[in-house]
Amino acid sequence: xxxxxxxxxxxxxxxxxxxxxxxxxxxxxxxxxxxxxxxxxxxxxxxxxxxxxxxxxxxxxxxxxxxxxxxxxxxxxxxxxxxxxxxxxxxxxxxxxxxxxxxxxxxxxxxxxxxxxxxxxxxxxxxxxxxxxxxxxxxxxxxxxxxxxxxxxxxxxxxxxxxxxxxxxxxxxxxxxxxxxxxxxxxxxxxxxxxxxxxxxxxxxxxxxxxxxxxxxxxxxxxxxxxxxxxxxxxxxxxxxxxxxxxxxxxxxxxxxxxxxxxxxxxxxxxxxxxxxxxxxxxxxxxxxxxxxxxxxxxxxxxxxxxxxxxxxxxxxxxxxxxxxxxxxxxxxxxxxxxxxxxxxxxxxxxxxxxxxxxxxxxxxxxxxxxxxxxxxxxxxxxxxxxxxxxxxxxxxxxxxxxxxxxxxxxxxxxxxxxxxxxxxxxxxxxxxxxxxxxxxxxxxxxxxxxxxxxxxxxxxxxxxxxxxxxxxxxxxxxxxxxxxxxxxxxxxxxxxxxx
Ligand SMILES: C[S@@+](CC[C@H](N)C(=O)[O-])C[C@H]1O[C@@H](n2cnc3c(N)ncnc32)[C@H](O)[C@@H]1O
Numbered sequence: 243x244x245x246x247x248x249x250x251x252x253x254x255x256x257x258x259x260x261x262x263x264x265x266x267x268x269x270x271x272x273x274x275x276x277x278x279x280x281x282x283x284x285x286x287x288x289x290x291x292x293x294x295x296x297x298x299x300x301x302x303x304x305x306x307x308x309x310x311x312x313x314x315x316x317x318x319x320x321x322x323x324x325x326x327x328x329x330x331x332x333x334x335x336x337x338x339x340x341x342x343x344x345x346x347x348x349x350x351x352x353x354x355x356x357x358x359x360x361x362x363x364x365x366x367x368x369x370x371x372x373x374x375x376x377x378x379x380x381x382x383x384x385x386x387x388x389x390x391x392x393x394x395x396x397x398x399x400x401x402x403x404x405x406x407x408x409x410x411x412x413x414x415x416x417x418x419x420x421x422x423x424x425x426x427x428x429x430x431x432x433x434x435x436x437x438x439x440x441x442x443x444x445x446x447x448x449x450x451x452x453x454x455x456x457x458x459x460x461x462x463x464x465x466x467x468x469x470x471x472x473x474x475x476x477x478x479x480x481x482x483x484x485x486x487x488x489x490x491x492x493x494x495x496x497x498x499x500x501x502x503x504x505x506x507x508x509x510x511x512x513x514x515x516x517x518x519x520x521x522x523x524x525x526x527x528x529x530x531x532x533x534x535x536x537x538x539x540x541x542x543x544x545x546x547x548x549x550x551x552x553x554x555x556x557x558x559x560x561x562x563x564x565x566x567x568x569x570x571x572x573x574x575x576x577x578x579x580x581x582x583x584x585x586x587x588x589x590x591x592x593x594x595x596x597x598x599x600x601x602x603x604x605x606x607x608x609x610x611x612x613x614x615x616x617x618x619x620x621x622x623x624x625x626x627x628x629x630x631x632x633x634x635x636x637x638x639x640x641x642x643x644x645x646x647x648x649x650x651x652x653x654x655x656x657x658x659x660x661x662x663x664x665x666x667x668x669x670x671x672x673x674x675x676x677x678x679x680x681x682x683x684x685x686x687x688x689x690x691x692x693x694x695x696x697x698x699x700x701x702x703x704x705x706x707x708x709x710x711x712x713x714x715x716x717x718x719x720x721x722x723x724x725x726x727x728x729x730x731x732x733x734x735x736x737x738x739x740x741x742x
Contacts, residue, residue, distance in 0.1 A: 246289075246312035249416045249460050251359075253292030253318075253659075255669040256389075258491040258531050259285075259356045260297065261304070262554075262634035264385045267533060269549040269633060271488050272542040274383050276353035278634040279303055284352040284379065286338050286372055287360035291319025291331075292655075294356075296663040298323075298331035299651050301634070306331040307352075309341055325654050338364070339371045344378055352379050355386040358531070362391040362469050363461070369469075373483040376534065386534050387491050388480075395528030396470035402427055402447035403463045416460045423463065424451055473530060474519045484537045487515065489545070491531040493627055500525075514543050547621035554635045555620065556595040556666070557588050559628045568628045580605045580612040581619040588629070593666060593738040594638040636666050638738045642731040646692070647685030647742030656680050664738040675699070675706065679730060685742050689727055696723045 257263065261278035268275035281304045285294045288308030298306045308331070310316055316335040323331055338360070345351050357372050364372075376386040391399075406423025413419040431444035451459055462468065471479075477487045498506035501524055509517050521527075535541065558569045564582060567573040576582045584601040596604075598620075602613060623629040652662035656677040661669050672680070675696070682695045697719045700706045705714035706722060713722050734740050 244312045245461070245465065246310075247314045249457050250312070250314055250318070251289045251461060252455050252457050253290045254359075254458075255296055255661075255663050255667060256293050256356075256358050256531075257666070257668050259293060259358060259387055260632070260634075260667045261301065261354045262632035264354055264387060264491060264533060265633035266553055266631045267489050267491060267493075268383075268385050268535065269552065270545050270547070270631075272546060272548075273385070273488060273535060273539055275385050275633065276381060276383060278354075278632075281305075281353035282351070282381075283307070283354045283356065284375075285309070285356040285358070286341070286375065287357065287364075288315070288319065288333060289359070290315045291322065291333050292663070293358070294331060294333075295319065295322055295326070295328065296651060296667055298328050299326065299649075300665065300667060302330060304330065308333040309336050309338060311335070311337045322654060326650055338368055338375070342371045342374045342378065348381075350379065351381045351384070353381050353384045355380055355384065357386065357388045359389060361388050362471070363465055363467055365467055369479070370483075373480060373485060376480075376485055377483045377536075380536060382536065383539060384535065385488065386485070387531055388476075388534060389529065389531040390476060391468065391470035392476075392522060392527050392530050393470050393472045394523060395526045398443050398526075399447060399450075399528060400468075400470065402444065402451075403468065405430070406463055410464070416464070417456070419464060420456065420460055424448065427451075470528075472519060473522050473527075473532075474515050476530070476532060477515045480532075480534050481537070485534045486537045486539070486541060487518075488533040488535055488541050489514075490518070491533050493624070493630070510544075545621075545625065547617060550617050550621055550631075551598045553631045553633060554595040554597050555588060555601065555624075555629050555631055556591075556593060556636055557585070557623075557629045558592055559589065561585050561589050566623070566628055570627060572627055574623070574626060574628055576619065576623075578612075578615050578619055580607055581616050584616055584620070585623075585629075591640070593636065593664075593736060594640055595632065595636040597635065636738065638665050638735075639740045639742060640735055642728070642735055642740065643742060645685055645688050645742070646683045646731055646734070646740055648680045648683035648734065648739050649741050652680050652739050653684070662739065665741070666738050668738075670737055670739070674703070676730070676734075680734065680739065683731075683734070683740070689731075692731075693720065693723050693727055696727075 261281055265275035265278050283306045285308045288294050288310050291308055294306050294308045313335055316333050319333045355376050361369055361372055409426040410419040410422040427444055427448050431441055434441045559566050564576050566576050576585055583605045587604045588596055624631045655662040661671050664670055678699045682692050700719050705712045713719055
């Protein structure tokens with residue numbers, strides 16, 4: 243029995259681990275990363291398998307293997323794999339340490355290795371095993387993603403963790419342990435002067451604890467091992483195993499947003515590791531997801547736009563005239579008419595992606611200078627987070643069919659919790675009614691049939707909330723559900739949850 247059998251870990255989805263994302267970032271750093279559509283992926287400490295299972299459904303011609311030492315996690319994952327009938331994924335009930343073996347053939351190598359939520363939370367020998375597996379098992383141009391807790395942000399977090407662990411020492415029950423720990427933090431916070439740095443820090447930690455999943459906090463705060471490190475220390479640890487840092491796997495994480503322009507330009511001129519470390523100081527960073535590869539591979543110091551032509555783009559931003567505004571609140575100006583035309587099409591295609599070639603086809607010019615501007619503008623929009631880039635396309639059904647079919651994985655996920663995964667490998671939290679609509683979208687039921695199923699569901703669950711009223715009668719419910727069915731199905735399509 244492991245601690246994770248006692249308190250199972252939630253089935254989190256980590257969008258940055260999509261090989262299309264890893265490949266895009268690596269390629270924009272000059273690394274010829276393997277094609278995501280036909281690759282081999284290993285996930286170390288895969289938990290209940292949700293992240294890997296989602297990837298296996300999205301990339302059916304790629305092969306996926308997961309390793310975890312909690313029997314319960316592997317059993318949960320295998321049950322889902324069985325339900326979905328997936329044949330391109332295997333979960334192994336094993337210790338990471340047992341996977342430190344030299345490959346006997348190419349079949350033992352992986353193009354992408356994911357080690358999420360494990361490096362900081364295991365003893366030194368397991369950390370070494372993770373790096374050794376990346377070193378021995380990555381293919382020549384393979385990419386690994388390793389996440390870990392970082393300083394300086396974790397100095398404050400560690401203070402709260404140490405206090406909670408000390409106070410709850412000896413309490414066996416995980417829920418009681420967490421309750422006691424939080425109660426102590428809260429009591430201390432209320433007894434120190436308002437506005438003091440100490441109180442602000444404790445209140446920040448309490449807020450973070452309140453917003454997070456309980457099982458997640460139980461492990462994060464009460465596991466015996468939780469060893470954050472500085473980014474430069476991680477880079478040195480990877481270097482000792484002949485691995486080098488490519489970049490961060492999350493785009494927004496390495497931009498200079500919120501840093502004054504003079505500071506940003508000073509940072510930009512620093513070598514990669516020093517630049518990343520110094521940016522962490524500015525941001526009081528707590529967590530990283532870093533991409534590494536073999537030290538023999540040529541990796542550029544900075545992002546470069548050279549490989550943009552092989553990429554796929556998607557944007558949830560809106561465009562009004564030359565103003566582009568992201569769903570994250572960021573905004574910018576698109577001055578060039580060719581780029582604006584391309585962006586209008588891209589915005590209209592959301593949540594589907596368009597390749598660079600497709601964007602070149604929709605703009606009404608073949609003039610090399612205009613196309614060069616388009617490439618540079620796209621690169622800049624990606625760098626500031628207004629457009630997303632991937633090395634693989636997102637093929638989404640944007641029109642609602644007569645017999646809508648939701649993503650099979652999402653139809654299973656709604657039976658187990660409130661979060662589903664979409665075609666972009668993003669977690670989406672749903673209310674109960676939307677979750678039931680997903681369940682009903684089986685590809686065999688037409689809109690009238692969906693209305694009847696939703697009316698029956700609403701009646702069995704006390705009606706539907708509409709504005710400040712609760713609608714209950716069968717006929718009233720039928721009128722309401724009918725009126726909303728088209729827009730509700732369109733919302734599922736916009737969330738990239740429909741496949742037919
Ligand atoms: C914090 S959870 C992370 C799960 C998932 N990777 C994620 O990030 O959402 C840590 C996982 O590591 C697994 N684990 C810890 N030590 C391990 C070891 N030595 N070998 C294999 N699995 C291990 C646990 O069972 C658990 O599923």
